[in-house]
Amino acid sequence: MHAMQYEITLPADYDMGVIRHRVESKGHLLDEFPGLGFKAYLMRERGKAGSPVNQYAPFYLWNTAEGMNSFLWGPGFQGLVDDFGRPVVQNWTVLAYEEGGAPGAVPRTAVRHRRPIPPSARLPELADELAVEARRLAQQHGAVCAVTAVDPRTWEAVHFSLWEHEAPAITGDVFQVLHLSTPEREKLPSGRQW
Known part of the structure; x- marks a missing residue:
């Protein structure tokens, strides 16, 4: 599995209704896309939920x-x-x-x-720790799902989680979920991926 994200940072006075309309009119286009477990259409608004942008x-x-690739x-x-x-596309190996305790819920928050992986980290132990963190996140109240992935080019770990309610008290960037396309979510293998 591969996790992927790109960020389009917009001007401070940008009408975010344009993004909402874009997702409303085009979000369904990936609802049956082959090879896609899920796509979370995410947005942050400056001044809301701690977002600076x-x-x-x-x-x-x-x-x-x-x-x-398709x-x-x-x-x-x-x-x-x-x-x-053309944005920079971040890519992580999962x-x-x-799946969380609320897998059928419509997520509202992501x-x-x-976090950087220090050069001194022992990779086998760290991989186990990161997999446990995905499980811990998924077990929290209101969790829809959780992913842990690593970019071995930059040695960065990312924890990504979807929630049926407002953001829980965990560290990270908080996004509004505008739509969730899930064409092959039921095919996503659970647990550690090695």
Whole structure:
């Protein structure tokens, strides 16, 4: 599995209703996209939930590399590039995926916590610790699901979680979930991925 996210940071006075309308009119286009576990259409608004910026930042969890490549090299992503410019696409290898206690709930909030992996870290023990963190997040009240992934190019770990209510008291960037496409969510393997 691969996790992927890009961030489009917008001006402070940007009408975020434009992003809401974009998701309302186009979000359904990935509801049946092959190879996609889920896409969370995420937004942050400056001054809300501690956000310093206006930002559109969808998060993807891919079942297959073919699905991810089909999206990145296809007309859907090109449409985003045409409208906003080509963003940097962050990509992480998934270490663990866990369904939460509210898997059928419609998520309202997402939290992303990124942290550097120190050079001194023992990787086998760290991988176990990161997988346990995904399970711990998923077991909290209101959790829809949790993902833990690593970028081995930059040695950064990311914990991503979806919630059926407002953001819980955990560290990270808080996003509003505008839509969730889940074409192959039921195919996502649970637990550690090695």
